[in-house]
Structures are given as C-alpha cells and as structure tokens.
Amino acid sequence: MSYDFDVCVIGSGAGGGPVAFTLAKAGYSVLVLEKGPWLTEKDFFKDELACCRRNIYTSNLREEPHVVEMETDEGGWTSQSTYQSGWNFWNGNCVGGSSNFMSGFFHRLKPVDFKLRTVFGSIEGADVADWPISYADLEPYYDKVEREIGVSGRLISHPHAEPRSRQDFPYPPTAEHPISKYIDEACGQMDLHSIPMPRAILPYSALERQGCSYNGYCGSYACATGAKGSSRAALLDRAVATGFCQIRPNAMVSRIISDQTGKITAVEYYDKNGQRQLVDAKIVVIACQAIETARLLLNSPGPKHQNGLANNNHLVGKNLLFAGGGAGSGRLPYAKFSPAKAAELRQFAGPFVNRSIQDWYIIDDPTFGVRQKGGTIDFVHLHPNPIARATRQIRGRSGLLWGKPLKEKVKAHFLEGIYLKIEAFCDWLPIPDCYVTLDPSVKDKWGLPVARIRVGFHVRNLQVGWYLAERGAEVLKQMGAENVISFAAGAPPTNLVAGGCRFGNDPKTSVLNANCRAHEVENLYITDGSFMPTGGSVPYTWTIYANAFRVAENIVEQLGGNK
Amino acid sequence: MNRRSFLIQTGSTITATSTLFSLNIDAATLSNLQTIQGAWLSQQQWQTLAVVQEHLFPSESDAPGAKEIQATHYLNVMLTHPKSDATERDLIKNGIVQIDKIAQDSYSKYFTLLSTEQREAVLRHLETEKSGKQWIRLLLEYIFEALLSDPIYGGNPNGIGWKWLAHQPGFPAPPKNKRYYLL
Ligand SMILES: Cc1cc2nc3c(=O)[nH]c(=O)nc-3n(C[C@H](O)[C@H](O)[C@H](O)COP(=O)(O)OP(=O)(O)OC[C@H]3O[C@@H](n4cnc5c(N)ncnc54)[C@H](O)[C@@H]3O)c2cc1C
Ligand code: SF4
Numbered sequence: 001m002s003y004d005f006d007v008c009v010i011g012s013g014a015g016g017g018p019v020a021f022t023l024a025k026a027g028y029s030v031l032v033l034e035k036g037p038w039l040t041e042k043d044f045f046k047d048e049l050a051c052c053r054r055n056i057y058t059s060n061l062r063e064e065p066h067v068v069e070m071e072t073d074e075g076g077w078t079s080q081s082t083y084q085s086g087w088n089f090w091n092g093n094c095v096g097g098s099s100n101f102m103s104g105f106f107h108r109l110k111p112v113d114f115k116l117r118t119v120f121g122s123i124e125g126a127d128v129a130d131w132p133i134s135y136a137d138l139e140p141y142y143d144k145v146e147r148e149i150g151v152s153g154r155l156i157s158h159p160h161a162e163p164r165s166r167q168d169f170p171y172p173p174t175a176e177h178p179i180s181k182y183i184d185e186a187c188g189q190m191d192l193h194s195i196p197m198p199r200a201i202l203p204y205s206a207l208e209r210q211g212c213s214y215n216g217y218c219g220s221y222a223c224a225t226g227a228k229g230s231s232r233a234a235l236l237d238r239a240v241a242t243g244f245c246q247i248r249p250n251a252m253v254s255r256i257i258s259d260q261t262g263k264i265t266a267v268e269y270y271d272k273n274g275q276r277q278l279v280d281a282k283i284v285v286i287a288c289q290a291i292e293t294a295r296l297l298l299n300s301p302g303p304k305h306q307n308g309l310a311n312n313n314h315l316v317g318k319n320l321l322f323a324g325g326g327a328g329s330g331r332l333p334y335a336k337f338s339p340a341k342a343a344e345l346r347q348f349a350g351p352f353v354n355r356s357i358q359d360w361y362i363i364d365d366p367t368f369g370v371r372q373k374g375g376t377i378d379f380v381h382l383h384p385n386p387i388a389r390a391t392r393q394i395r396g397r398s399g400l401l402w403g404k405p406l407k408e409k410v411k412a413h414f415l416e417g418i419y420l421k422i423e424a425f426c427d428w429l430p431i432p433d434c435y436v437t438l439d440p441s442v443k444d445k446w447g448l449p450v451a452r453i454r455v456g457f458h459v460r461n462l463q464v465g466w467y468l469a470e471r472g473a474e475v476l477k478q479m480g481a482e483n484v485i486s487f488a489a490g491a492p493p494t495n496l497v498a499g500g501c502r503f504g505n506d507p508k509t510s511v512l513n514a515n516c517r518a519h520e521v522e523n524l525y526i527t528d529g530s531f532m533p534t535g536g537s538v539p540y541t542w543t544i545y546a547n548a549f550r551v552a553e554n555i556v557e558q559l560g561g562n563k
Numbered sequence: 564m565n566r567r568s569f570l571i572q573t574g575s576t577i578t579a580t581s582t583l584f585s586l587n588i589d590a591a592t593l594s595n596l597q598t599i600q601g602a603w604l605s606q607q608q609w610q611t612l613a614v615v616q617e618h619l620f621p622s623e624s625d626a627p628g629a630k631e632i633q634a635t636h637y638l639n640v641m642l643t644h645p646k647s648d649a650t651e652r653d654l655i656k657n658g659i660v661q662i663d664k665i666a667q668d669s670y671s672k673y674f675t676l677l678s679t680e681q682r683e684a685v686l687r688h689l690e691t692e693k694s695g696k697q698w699i700r701l702l703l704e705y706i707f708e709a710l711l712s713d714p715i716y717g718g719n720p721n722g723i724g725w726k727w728l729a730h731q732p733g734f735p736a737p738p739k740n741k742r743y744y745l746l
Contacts, residue, residue: 394700403621
C-alpha cells in the first residue's frame with residue numbers, strides 16, 4: 001500500500017517540531033498540518049495591541065471558544081464559554097505554536113519527578129503515578145534540546161541540581177539586568193542558592209539564527225531575530241530545508257479516521273478555503289497541545305473506538321495538568337538606594353533577570369508537614385506591557401479611579417521604582433476534577449464540538465504555592481523591596497498545560513505506552529505535553545521538546561532506521 | 564497626509580466656540596471624525612465624549628491628558644477600522660446617551676456645560692450601575708491605549724505617553740501596514 005506521506009504531524013509547536021525535524025533528517029517524508037498561518041521573523045513586531053490586547057495570534061474566541069467549568073463556592077460546577085468570559089485557553093496558533101510566544105524560562109525535571117508515587121506515596125484526592133521511564137532515559141534528550149534548540153545558561157552546584165551528561169551549557173547566559181546581582185546578594189545572605197536560570201534563547205548568532213537583541217518585549221511576543229528557540233525557528237525551518245518536510249498552514253484537522261482493526265487510515269482537515277481534505281500516512285503524530293489533542297481524539301470515534309480514538313478506557317482528557325502555584329512581586333523604590341544603585345536599577349529591562357531558586361524543590365520542614373514535593377521559584381521582570389500595567393491601576397479601594405488620582409498612581413507605578421516578580425511552580429496534582437471532554441452543544445466555526453475543560457485543583461497546590469511564594473517574597477524583602485505581596489492561586493495558568501493522555505505500562509490506566517504510542521492504535525503517537533502523568537515543579541517545554549525528540553527516534557526505528 | 568494633519572500643519576485649525584456648547588474639541592477634528600466614521604455619533608455626542616475623556620484623564624502642565632494623546636481620535640479609529648464591530652459602537656453611544664440623561668435629570672443641562680464637580684457627580688452616579696461602571700472602565704482602557712500604544716494607531720503622538728512614563732517600547736516597532744486590523 002502506498003501512502004501520501006510516511007508521517008503526518010498534526011500541530012507544529014514544541015511537541016510537533018522535534019518529530020518533523022528528526023524524521024525529515026532521517027529521510028522520511030513528513031507532512032505538518034497546522035491550523036494557523038505561517039508567519040516568519042519579518043512578520044513579527046512589538047505591538048501590544050496585536051499580541052496581547054486583540055490576541056491576533058490565537059484563534060478567535062467567537063468562532064472557536066472553549067467552555068470552562070469552574071467550582072462554585074457551594075462545591076458545585078458552573079460553566080461559561082470563553083467567548084463570554086474572555087479567558088483565553090489558546091496560546092499561539094500559527095506555525096511553531098505557542099513556542100513562538102514563550103518566555104523560554106527553561107528547567108529540566110529532576111530524577112525524583114519520575115517516581116513521585118514511589119518516593120512520597122499516594123496523596124488523597126490525587127492520582128499520582130510514576131513515569132514508565134526514568135530521568136536517565138530522558139537525559140540524553142534534554143542534552144539534545146540544549147544543542148538543537150539552543151539553551152543558554154551557567155551551571156552552579158546546588159542541593160537539587162539534576163545530573164547532566166555534559167559539563168556545561170552550550171551557550172553562555174543571556175545578558176542580565178543589574179538587578180540580578182542584588183538577587184544573588186540577598187540569596188547569599190539567606191544561605192540560598194541563586195541559580196542562573198537556563199533560557200531557550202541564543203545570546204549570540206548561532207544555529208543559523210541571530211542572537212538576542214534584548215528588545216524588552218520578549219514573553220508573549222514572537223521573536224523577530226530568531227534567537228528564541230521556537231519550534232519554527234529552531235526546528236521546522238531546518239526540517240523544511242532537508243526537502244523531506246512539507247508544512248501546510250491554515251489546515252484545521254477535524255477528525256482522524258480509523259478502520260475495523262482500529263488503525264488510522266486517514267486524517268481529515270479543512271484547508272484555508274474551508275474545503276474538506278483527506279491525507280494518509282503510515283504514522284500519525286498528534287501535538288495540538290494537551291487540550292486540543294484530547295478534543296481531536298474525542299472528536300474521532302471509529303468502528304473500534306466508539307468513545308473517541310484511543311479512548312476505550314475513558315482516559316483521554318483525564319488528569320489534565322497546569323504548571324502554576326504561587327506568585328508575588330515587590331518594588332525596589334529608587335529613592336531608597338544610593339544614586340549609583342538607583343541608576344543601575346533604572347536601566348532598561350531589555351537584559352533579563354534569569355534567576356531561580358530550587359532550595360525547596362523538596363520541602364523538608366516540620367512546621368509545614370511531612371517531607372513532600374515542593375517546587376521552583378523564578379525571579380522575572382514585571383511583564384513590560386505598558387497598557388496592561390496602566391490598566392491595572394484603574395481599580396481603586398472603593399470603585400474606579402480616574403482623573404488626577406489615577407494619573408498620580410500610574411506615574412508612581414512607572415517612575416518610582418523597579419518591580420521584580422516571582423513565579424512559583426508547585427507540582428500540580430492530577431485530580432479527577434481536572435479534565436477535558438466535548439461540550440454537548442457549543443460548536444466551532446467548522447461545526448465541531450469544542451473542548452469543555454473542568455479546571456478543579458487540589459488544595460495541596462495552594463498550600464505549596466503559598467509556601468514557595470512566601471519564600472520568594474522573603475528574598476524580595478531582603479533586597480529592600482517594598483509593597484511585597486505573595487499569594488497562591490487555584491486558577492490554572494492557561495499557557496502552561498500538559499497531561500490528558502498519560503503514558504504508562506498498563507493499558508488500563510494509561511492512554512499511551514512508554515514510547516508515547518497509543519496502546520489501542522498502532523500507528524498513533526502523541527508528542528505534546530499530554531503524555532505527562534505528573535508535571536514536575538517547573539514549566540514544561542524543555543521536557544516536551546526532549547520527550548518529542550525521544551519519541552521521534554522511536555518512530556525512525558519503527559520505520560526501519562535512517563534512510 | 565490625512566486631512567487632520569494637513570490642517571494642523573498649515574495652521575488652519577480653528578477652535579470654534581459656540582454659545583450652546585462649550586466645545587472641547589476643535590471643529591476641524593470634529594468634521595474630520597464625522598467624515599471618517601459616517602457620523603455614528605452626533606456632533607453633540609462627540610463633544611460629550613471628548614469632555615468625558617478629558618475629565619477622566621485631564622491635561623496637566625507637566626503631563627499629557629486626553630487631548631494631547633488624541634484620545635477621541637484614537638477611539639474613533641478603534642471603533643471604525645475594517646474589523647471593528649457595530650455592537651461596541653452602540654455600547655459607547657449608549658453610555659453617552661446615559662451621561663446626558665443623568666446630566667439633564669440632575670442639572671437640566673448638557674454634560675458639556677456642567678462644572679467639573681457636577682461632571683464628577685454625574686460619572687460617579689453612572690458608576691453605581693454595573694453597565695455604567697463597565698462603560699467608564701472601557702473608556703479608561705481606550706485612554707490608556709491612546710496613551711501607550713504605538714503611534715501608528717492614532718494616539719500617543721510622537722511617543723508623548725511613553726516619554727511621560729519613561730517607558731522604552733520594545734523593538735522592532737510595527738509599521739503602519741502591519742496594524743493589527745489589516746492583518
Ligand atoms: C506567553 C507564553 C509564555 C510561555 N513561557 C514559557 C516558559 O517560559 N517556559 C516554558 O517552559 N514554557 C512556556 N510557555 C509554554 C510553551 O509555549 C508550551 O509549553 C509549548 O509550546 C507547548 O507545546 P505544544 O506542542 O503542546 O503546543 P503548541 O506549541 O501550542 O503547538 C500546538 C499547535 O497545534 C496547533 N493545533 C491545535 N489544534 C489543531 C488542529 N486541530 N489541527 C491543526 N493544528 C492544530 C496549534 O495551532 C498550535 O500551533 C509559554 C507559553 C506562552 C503562551
Ligand atoms: S528579547 Fe531576544 S529572544 Fe526575546 S523576542 Fe527579543 S530577540 Fe527574541
């Protein structure tokens with residue numbers, strides 16, 4: 001039998017890029033189907049309206065909403081379309097996906113993250129599971145990401161440092177703002193380890209991409225230099241250059257068609273003109289980001305898959321994860337410091353902060369409870385978007401502020417000090433009340449049922465989130481910050497999502513096998529963050545990239561090795 | 564060059580005053596607005612809107628206000644560009660109607676003719692209703708957009724808002740042909 005392509009990859013972000021790249025380099029024909037347009041460096045500008053206030057890089061919420069179910073105070077559930085709430089669960093819909101817009105704060109998982117159940121036991125109300133692979137299995141691919149995507153950083157030793165196969169990062173750290181050294185000082189005084197945070201950003205030109213221009217608007221904005229390690233800039237451009245990879249933008253995959261044996265026979269999509277198209281491939285790889293991947297499977301029933309593809313055990317969409325926990329901020333008022341230091345702090349926030357602490361990656365604090373999984377605290381610049389920052393000042397103590405009092409507040413916010421933010425990541429627990437199903441009535445513009453997302457959370461997330469955020473806040477205070485706040489939130493950060501099709505050795509409790517192939521479908525792989533049974537206490541993208549490289553090598557092997 | 568900048572550069576803008584309304588935007592701006600947007604607001608409604616914006620974001624000797632950042636012009640651009648939608652125009656318009664109604668009910672005068680204290684009272688009154696509060700918030704958000712968005716959108720002339728707040732925008736800046744509603 002002849003196929004249109006050896007491999008069809010659905011979704012071109014961090015999960016899809018490594019597969020397209022690896023397979024094309026091995027000489028196999030690859031088709032990438034991406035629902036969004038194909039934009040490149042020359043299309044990207046720093047426009048807060050375009051990126052962040054009118055959201056032109058994500059699907060239109062009127063035409064393609066999600067429905068979100070939230071817990072009410074009474075313990076029931078209430079649902080709302082994101083078109084009504086404006087709460088956007090799309091993160092970037094164009095070639096390269098959300099990886100175009102990420103900040104590139106990069107962390108590996110640690111050996112303990114692969115066996116949380118074994119190390120810490122079960123947690124009531126959560127479904128914590130060990131991974132079917134170990135850190136050692138993934139380490140070579142973390143290493144590969146450093147080289148292929150381009151990860152910059154500087155190694156220091158600290159109690160929770162994960163083992164590495166190579167001495168140091170292939171690229172030295174990106175340029176840093178003077179504020180970083182004050183974080184180092186404060187951490188030193190507090191006996192904490194101030195870790196230079198690795199970034200998926202090139203400090204200088206390499207890998208046929210330009211180095212970072214430190215333009216000030218990085219996270220949420222696509223990169224005009226190519227320095228940011230998006231799937232597009234780092235992988236897809238090179239995949240296309242091999243001659244074996246074709247990218248079809250504006251191709252919305254609507255259904256995956258399977259036969260009597262349960263195998264996939266074709267992929268159905270709508271092209272730019274709204275025409276229905278079919279394509280087939282020996283192997284199909286889905287990487288639409290966790291929520292849309294689950295939705296596509298659920299929208300694809302077949303003779304052997306009555307409940308949706310690979311869903312005979314009703315596990316697709318379950319145990320959705322988000323990377324979040326706590327946050328906080330503080331302001332270093334210029335007036336409080338010597339003129340020289342104030343002048344340093346006032347410097348343009350183009351260069352980065354690049355600092356994390358992981359001293360509480362495991363919390364062994366009797367005042368807090370039994371020894372348990374903690375997390376990571378990142379120090380970052382306040383997001384620079386000026387309209388968003390000004391708009392946040394509108395809310396006063398009683399009612400709206402306007403007129404001169406509002407102007408005074410805005411002026412003080414921008415001119416009297418530099419803000420430093422903390423983002424704390426706990427291990428977001430997998431629970432029965434965080435999952436994706438299909439909405440029974442709401443459809444998108446193609447008439448396809450939209451994803452209905454229940455976003456419950458485990459109270460442990462809040463406890464650990466508070467704990468970590470408070471530790472971060474102590475560092476801010478030590479630095480001389482004022483107006484220090486820290487808090488935890490149960491609401492999920494919509495841009496950091498994983499889970500929904502966990503991998504495991506037992507087909508009764510997992511959707512994918514250890515190689516991320518569907519237990520029930522021999523020619524289906526899933527390579528975005530969906531496979532993760534637990535998320536580690538960090539943002540996921542380095543792990544998504546690494547795992548996708550690992551799975552890609554498996555696929556090459558299954559197809560018969562390098563051509 | 565558009566008509567407005569032509570008029571400004573040739574010094575032919577005139578500030579019209581009339582006995583009926585205290586005009587807060589100049590007549591040239593007004594006629595320009597009305598030709599662009601096909602008069603979705605009446606002349607008097609434009610004046611009310613401009614006065615509300617100036618009340619919410621007043622000019623100061625050392626800081627730009629709604630006038631300097633061209634908040635009225637900016638709002639019109641946002642509500643009349645090719646991808647704008649009529650429901651938002653209606654929303655803005657309804658708020659203006661509300662404002663004038665409260666002004667009439669309380670003081671038997673147009674909003675534009677009220678004292679600063681009276682204007683404040685009318686807006687605080689409007690704020691007590693949920694929809695009124697949303698309307699004021701929307702206007703404030705558009706004001707901040709006019710203050711801090713890229714000048715290609717019609718506000719923040721010469722980066723006046725960025726300068727006031729010592730904000731250095733990211734680069735590369737968007738060119739005019741990449742305004743989001745043209746993409
Ligand atoms: C503002 C922002 C900041 C971030 N910062 C960080 C960070 O600092 N560190 C970090 O680790 N992570 C960060 N992330 C997260 C990171 O971007 C994601 O983890 C990563 O991109 C996920 O990869 P993915 O392949 O699952 O999804 P994506 O990269 O989003 O790719 C999925 C692609 O699939 C396409 N698609 C979906 N459905 C279909 C369909 N039916 N047919 C065809 N195509 C489809 C989508 O359009 C999209 O292009 C950030 C994200 C955002 C938005
Ligand atoms: S700051 Fe550097 S990595 Fe970030 S968008 Fe700008 S050039 Fe790209």
